[in-house]
Amino acid sequence: MIEQLKSSKTGNFFLLAGPCVIEGEGMAMDIAGHILETTRKLDIPYVFKGSYRKANRSRIDSFTGIGDIKALEILKKVRDTFCIPVVTDIHTPEEAAMAAEYVDVLQIPAFLCRQTDLLVAAAKTGKMVNIKKGQFLSPEAMQFAVQKVRDAGNDDVAITERGTTFGYQDLIVDFRGFPVMGNYAPVILDVTHSLQQPNQTAGVTGGLPHLIETLARCGIAAGASGLFMETHQNPAVAKSDGANMLPLGKIDGLLERLTKLKMSVNRL
Numbered sequence: 001m002i003e004q005l006k007s008s009k010t011g012n013f014f015l016l017a018g019p020c021v022i023e024g025e026g027m028a029m030d031i032a033g034h035i036l037e038t039t040r041k042l043d044i045p046y047v048f049k050g051s052y053r054k055a056n057r058s059r060i061d062s063f064t065g066i067g068d069i070k071a072l073e074i075l076k077k078v079r080d081t082f083c084i085p086v087v088t089d090i091h092t093p094e095e096a097a098m099a100a101e102y103v104d105v106l107q108i109p110a111f112l113c114r115q116t117d118l119l120v121a122a123a124k125t126g127k128m129v130n131i132k133k134g135q136f137l138s139p140e141a142m143q144f145a146v147q148k149v150r151d152a153g154n155d156d157v158a159i160t161e162r163g164t165t166f167g168y169q170d171l172i173v174d175f176r177g178f179p180v181m182g183n184y185a186p187v188i189l190d191v192t193h194s195l196q197q198p199n200q201t202a203g204v205t206g207g208l209p210h211l212i213e214t215l216a217r218c219g220i221a222a223g224a225s226g227l228f229m230e231t232h233q234n235p236a237v238a239k240s241d242g243a244n245m246l247p248l249g250k251i252d253g254l255l256e257r258l259t260k261l262k263m264s265v266n267r268l
Contacts, residue, residue, distance in 0.1 A: 001085065001104060001128040002158050002186055005045045006225055011266045012259055014226040015039060016087055016105075016130075016188065017251070018049035020241040021063070022071040031231060031248060032078045038252045042259045047105060048078050048086045049228065054240050055091040056111060059203040063239035072102040079104065087130060093121035100125035110134045110162055110193075113145050123152035130158045132190065135165040139177030143184045158186045160228055163194035169206075171196055173215065175222040188226040189219030195244045207244025209235070213254055220261050227258070 005014040017035055022028055032048045039046040052071035054064045065071055072088070079086045079102075087105035090096050091112065099106060106122040108115075110132040122129045129149050133142050142159050149157045159181045163171030173194050181187045194215060197206035216227055231251055235242040246254070 002156055005047070006186060008043050008045055010043045010263070012042065012044050013220060013224065013262050014045040014047070015255070016047045016049045016226060016228040017231055019232050019238070020230045020245065021051045021054050021065055021239060022074050023239050024066065025074045025077065027233060028074050028078055029081065030233065032082055032084070034248055035231070035251060036082050036084060038255055042255055044255060044259065046084055048075075048082070048084055049230070050075055050078075050086070050088060051240075052088050052099070053091075056109060057240075058199075058205065062203075068098075072099060076102040090118070090122060093117045096121035096125050100127050104128065105130055107160075108132060108145075113137070113142075116148055119145060119148040120152045123149040123154035123157075126154065126156075128156040128158070129154060130160055130188065131185075132160045132162050133177075133181070135163060135171065137164075139174070139180040142181050146184045158188055158226070159184065160188040160190050161194070161224075162190035162228075163196070169197050169199050171198070173218070175218060178219075178222045178224060182223065182225075186225040187223070188228050189216070189222075189224040190228040191216045191219065192228075192230045192241070192244045192246060196241070197243075205241065205243060207241070209244050209246060212246050213257070216254065216258055217261055220258055220265060223265075 075086045085104035089107040105128040107130045113134045166172040195208040231246045231248050232238040233248045235245040
């Protein structure tokens with residue numbers, strides 16, 4: 001699938017985008033339909049993103065999901081209704097086969113990117129595997145995560161950069177790592193998670209959403225094959241990661257501007 005995503009007729013980037021977590025069918029369908037309309041106009045290959053469950057939360061009382069199968073069925077409905085691929089993250093080897101029945105891309109969370117059993121289980125489903133780079137790893141270290149997937153018989157793999165821990169409450173994207181990781185697999189920039197401010201004293205992650213466009217522009221200029229971003233109709237009431245999400249109403253203009261930038265980069 002990664003080669004299909006890179007096959008835009010105009011040489012555009014591809015996009016993985018959607019809500020942090022599936023909160024219900026209506027919101028998922030609305031977000032998917034809205035983004036698809038814009039990406040079709042701009043020739044941006046689009047994958048709808050939504051977590052069926054959030055396993056990594058700061059507090060035990062944080063929202064984790066509406067139920068695994070219920071959320072996975074919504075993801076499948078998005079795929080079938082709009083005829084687009086969908087991506088979700090998995091957390092244990094046992095979840096790989098379950099999620100693979102509903103989605104097209106299995107995403108490995110950053111904190112789990114070294115888990116051999118998880119990588120191998122995802123690879124063996126035959127689905128595309130998107131490995132998020134650990135906040136604690138060097139770009140060079142990601143070659144081994146990619147190789148685990150390939151050694152398990154699956155060459156359909158990508159790496160997603162989502163920032164490196166900088167102090168206790170900040171993340172920094174080191175764009176020097178893009179050409180390094182590009183030697184191992186296509187590179188995707190997770191724009192919104194890279195702008196998180198984790199480990200807040202309230203137990204709720206903060207963020208810098210006003211820098212979404214700045215970081216996305218940098219990713220395009222640095223040669224990212226794709227962009228990943230989370231969006232919501234109203235981030236202020238989102239049940240997860242609202243502090244760093246892009247309001248859905250702003251995504252059309254952003255994608256138009258990023259497409260123009262990508263076309264300029266392609267001409268260099």
